[in-house]
Amino acid sequence: MDRVFWVAVFLLCLWVVIESERYTRQEALTPQTVGLILVVLTGLLLVRDGLQLVRGLRGAGRSQAGESDREPRQPRVLPWFLSIAIWALYVTAILWVGFYLATLVFLLVFPFLMGFPRHRWRLVLAYAVLTVAVFLGALYYGFEMLLPAGPWGL
């Protein structure tokens, strides 16, 4: 994954250098210079990484790459891709049904997806009441001037 990240950075810098050709000399001067320096630096990093990989393969029979950096896997409450998917859904809902309603549903649902203990019913009730109160308060004070409201004015 580390290598994928740096290859992506390398390609991005290379793209900046190539894209700069489309602009006037004055406009392209600084981006192209910085882009070229970064291409060299990222290239050096990748070459160094490659050499290390070869050395590792020759030495221990198998690459040590990644072993030292990788932390022991811990049990994950909610995998990152699932969080991103839910959050993307939340942002989409904001744009479709408005900020308040989307946020209310999100605040009431997401904690339980993260494993919030449902048996602590007093805490759950207090949280739900507080969330709904904040929601109604925000609606009452008309913050729709600041936030996008949906088709139902929510």
Add this chain to the structure above:
Amino acid sequence: MWLEGLVIVLDPSNLLALGIGTLLGIIIGALPGLGPVFALTLFLPVTFPMSAEMALIFLISLYSGTIYGGSISAILLNAPGTPGSVATCLDGYPLARSGRGGEALVAAAVGSMFGGLLGTVAVVLIAPLVATVALKIDPASYSLLAFLGLSMVAVASHGDTLRGLILGGVGVLLSFVGQDPITGGYRFTMGFAYLEDGVPFPIVAIGLFAVAQCLVFAEEGGKIAQSLDASGGLAAGVRAVLTRWRNVIRSSLIGIGLGAIPGVGISTSNFVAYAAEMRASRDKSGFGKGNIAGVIAPETANNATLPGELIPTLTLGIPGGAGQALLLVAAIVHGVEPGLRFFEQGSIAYAFFIALFLAQVTFAVFGLIGNQWFIRVTLVPVPLLAPAVLAFALVGAFTLRGRWEDLVAVLFWGIAGFVMIRFKYPVAPLVLGLVLGELAERSYRQAALIAEATQTSPYLQPLPLVLSVLVAGMVIWSVIEFFKSPETSEGQRTPSG
């Protein structure tokens, strides 16, 4: 005049405005993404029915409180409340995780207070002089100041120099997106109208810190800290600031100096103060892992920057940023004319600075009293914290410019920040590059145009020469640090995956 100003501020209704303004400022500042611009925009219309004195006292207290409030979420949630608290996250959050959040909060409150007080005294004593000097700073010196800030990327990389330099460079590349500062042509927009305004720094900061941290919260569950320092760290926090008085004075001077230069401001000063403290510290390895000095430096600097920014705003009528512009609007609306004769407008000018002075003490008192409650946030289960922080981050992102694309952008930067946290890439250099890239390019190209027109190098003037020596010194020091860093001395850092 000072006595008359004091009488105005000590009027019960004005004192109440000062207290309410400071408290509201702390609350708004502590919410990730909602900074001083949001607070001033929200409350500026509220001040219209007030008297000029009360309005200015309320707004300057609100402004000061917001800047301090930014440290609370930066320390407890790794989500900077304001752009001036980004560097505070680097050591503040590790301290909160280790149960020393109380100490960090107290140190931030006391450091902010000293920074603000020293800044206010400096404004009162040397405002006209500093304003005149600040205006004489030419594009060459501006570009060197930006390069000086950029040369601190190595310091902000915490031993991962090569990766830090590359990510700092990527930040600079991102700053090129949008309108060319000289020709006005659009660059690297890939056909998206959204990118024509450039990559907005506050959106990137909210994504890289607040949203990325929420992703970490969602994955790990539990609580931020497993236990708390029972004393709340009051004595330890105060002692930490008092024993680091050199740090406080240095950071205050950095804050005042950078604040006085229009266009540099709070986003830069906190990083520069952090890097300067790290440079001066004997124990550099502790930075980024929970060094209290890494909290004091940026927090002192950002509160000293506000009075520094007031120097060109009030004495010359040149606002350094959006917040200052709103303050200027408020002053003009209430019949106070900014300019070199600002102090000749009667007791209101003196009342304004006394209120600024008292606001620093007020937020510190609120901070010290509230510390015991703020710190409990770290014991709240993260399934409750993560969605709330995310919702506030999105509110903050949207209210900045009212553009729905920012909601998507903040999510994108959140994912990028999450990847960087997971693979331990330094985030600070990227942010520093983005903040300073635009200033560096614009001023460098202006200097180049001047050189072309006058056939003389603007870099051969006394101030640019001094700054050039400083930049060269920082670069040489960074190279030495690079060869001394673990990644080069112990062979190579092994990549993962």
